[in-house]
Amino acid sequence: MIRIAAAGPSPWVVYTTASAALVVILVAAFLVGSWLQIGALAPQPVQVHLPK
Numbered sequence: 001m002i003r004i005a006a007a008g009p010s011p012w013v014v015y016t017t018a019s020a021a022l023v024v025i026l027v028a029a030f031l032v033g034s035w036l037q038i039g040a041l042a043p044q045p046v047q048v049h050l051p052k
Contacts, residue, residue: 033039
């Protein structure tokens with residue numbers, strides 16, 4: 001089992017790749033959510049009653 005674990009990439013390569021993938025996923029989700037105007041970052045409807 002130790003030989004199998006040692007045969008893979010080093011941990012810093014795995015962590016760096018996973019971090020980069022997470023950043024790409026988060027940015028893509030933010031852009032798609034903004035484009036579809038969904039989520040907490042989308043413009044919220046505001047009810048305004050102006051006095052006459």
